[in-house]
Amino acid sequence: MPLRERNPKKKTLKRVRDESGSELEAPQKRRSGDKDPKQVPAESGAQGKPLQLKTRGPLLPKRPRTWEPHDPPITNYNDVPVGWSMDEPDIHQNDIEGQIERCHVRIEEGIMPIIFEKRLEMYDGLKKRREEMLASEPGLSWEVVLRLESLKSIREELTESEDPTEQLPNVDAIIAAYRSGKLTWRPGYVTFWSKGKKLGRSKKFDVDDFLEVNREHEGHKGFWVEGRDGLEPAHSYIASELLAMYPHAFEHEMTLDIRIPGSTVRHPLYFLDDTGATHMHIFQGDLDLLHTMEPNHQAPGLGWVILNTSNGNMKAPSVLLEAALFSSTDVQLIPWTTINAVLYRGSQSSPTDFRLSGIWWRHMIGIASLPDDTGRLHLATERKDFDNLPDFDRDAEAAPPPISWHAPAAAPPAPPLPPPLSTTTNWASGSWAITPAAPAALAAPAAPAATGAAGQSRRRGLRDRAAKGLRKIFK
Template sequence: MNRPRRAASTKPVGHYAPTSQKRKASATGGGPARKKGKKAAQPQVDGIGLPIPVIQPTPLDPAALALDLNKSYESEILPPTRPKRQTRWQQPASNPIMKLQHTPKGWNDQEPDLDPDDLKAQIARCHERISDNIMTRTFEYRLRELLREQQSRAAMMALEPAGLSWPVVQRLDTLQGTLEWLQKGNDEYKLVANVTKIMAAYRAGQLRWIPGLVTYWSRGAQLCNPRPFRWDEFNIINAQYDGHTGFWVEGLDGPGPGSQRAEWVSTPYPGKYECATFMNICVQIPDSTIVPKGAFNPAVGQASMPNSLVFVDDTGADAMQINKSDMRDLININRDPNGIDPPLPPLIGALPMMMANGAIDHMICRQFEVNMYDTVNQDFLTLFWYPVQVIVYDDTFTKARDRLNGPWPRHRLYSASAPDGSSYTYFGDVHSSLLSVPYVDPAQIPAKLPDLQLQSIPIAKTAGGKAAGGKAAGGKAAGGKAAGGKAAGGKAAGGKAAGGKAAGGKAAGGKAVP
């Protein structure tokens, strides 16, 4: 019986080798469900129960890639299409709307039709919104912020050659900070030449900032024209140029600093803040580094050996973060039979990261590979290890920092949580509706963050206990804001809006302007 099958995607035009006849492991089918205590996930099937074929990219042809590096993809990146302006509502000055629950149905304070970087348009829209007499305080505050940003931006742009775009000026400012940091560290990984040449190319107009495109650099030389980033291309080019040092990918991250810190079940640890949750992720240096090179001569069949590390579940982190000591351990467990270290993981560059306190830390960024292991089913998520960019904090002379999981778990897995006060987050490779997430009756949902677990304190130590308790409470409040406070606060606010005055008759107030 001929049954319909899902149509295979067409092979994209480009530098691809003929399809390999080697059986490729599926990246999704047959993996175990990724929540503690949950049974293995069944292979994905179509509507009539037949397995859905998983199509993976064919291997790259290095010779064709070398020719394609001269091609620029700038003309193939179209600017984002923005929606039309939303309905404009106006209210008489004699009867302004000052509460969100009284605004007309469909009204909001967003401006999706405007480019967020177009300060002139954003400021003009704020003036219009204030004249509409709806939630004027919101737009008065936003206007003050935009005017401050405009003044700061003008001062920065005055320092660079005329005609440069704001993203380029912002990038130059970021690279200047990175350059100074690299020079203070005696250019340990040979990156100064790359940064200085990239800055010169931006100032000369030879390089532009185009989201979605990158350029590769090695020891001050530009290796390609702007092109989309692909891990398989990166691996080939990085290996050709001995890229564990002196290698740089420009354009992979935003022009400014990234952000850090702003089951498998992600759970709080005893003695830690209630809203700081942790999870285990397996990390390995890329298999591509476990090949004979120089003095390093791995045994036949030797593969990269992973290590399971504990990470803080940080939804505010733009990149995964580990310590240099963690990288050193991974190097040690992957030595060859003669005790020779493998090369360092492929170098991507150096990233400035803005921490929660506003300070900017610079860290080296390298490629690692990650996976998840289910101790109940004793199996990895898949046979495929996922390449990720990881920033490495140098703890050689300082205390190691908490590792941060970054965006990868939520890019790869479904996640869910329950308002039961446990601060658990549930991850799985099946839809979140199939995860065993506890049901909580609305009447049992905690109205506040969990109370501190306090012990009885002897009378003689009351003063000391109060001081310690105060510190813990203060820390908890800060931690709650960063990790769990937003969700809890959002629910509380959402509950008020839905169950409180949202149904009030004043919602009909206001007049739509065509």
């Protein structure tokens, strides 16, 4: 069962959207001393229905402490006052005017001014770029201009790829609607489009409503949801073509099951656990196989998205799927959850062509790691299970990753993918461990553990402190 919020209280909530376009819930007011709301999975509506993932986003903290001007300026980081930080946690990184104003304040304070001079140079450049973009689309808001920039980029990709998902009519119609003022950017609201025609009015996104409209218009192709993915590109900071043949230390592979909404046919797939990916990534071949297994259902299309990757922007189609996590003994750890899935072209051609899990599943289950040189991620469906962590001795067992990796001169074929979940429960009923993908032979050797009564006492103390910390995190 999913993690449960401890002592839930009724609060008046407002809805906002994060960079990925996911719906967020946050308290309207926050009193001094209140703790940041914890991220928790949404409750399912009706029994048996897939969950719609929602998170409570953290509120911006207070402005950092101000400092008296230093003359001469402090230019060595070792000489900065205790408590000083170069961070601006109270200003969003995209607040250009706010960041520029703060840079001038920081430069006048005279503490590491070179940092803020470079930052000011960056934001001055962004301001100039924004003014140029606004001038290119006169009379339109910055939000609409930013969205048009993404749509024009997607249009180029669709034209070059001969529009395999039949989305060009939708993109052209949406661009025209923005430019004419018939469509505006309204955070939290979406519009449905099919074959270049707008379907109804702007409204909040609801999965059941979307699936009904999508089915009515044969939405596996030529169907677009405008407004769901946010203004800025989503993140996918690991590009599969850049990964080495042999996994690096402490990367994790896992098995997630996917299915098409409305279908009961599930398909397990190997994924790289990737916290830098906003969306799940699978191959078009995976979806084709799922359609072959379940010919009566087609994955509903959401349109195209732009992703920031480690080697530039990537444009790709997006579909709505359901995903769940099962143990190797088929115990369901995460309920079926509706998610956005981005499609890579083609099919998986080698074990190192990784699918990416995305961050969503970490909102749905408790996760812990230990400094025991195993690299395991420990999963729990209830917070109390973290009280039963195994013993460890950080000083004796923790080992950093190897400095370098040496593959054989004549590289053999890629090894088969190992089963990512252990075949037995790890330390408590309801808790499991994900084994790291790195081969055991490549792991750095661990130092000998302490022995005797002193060693046992030390391990017990470290375990107790870790358990207290986990109770604080997961309460």
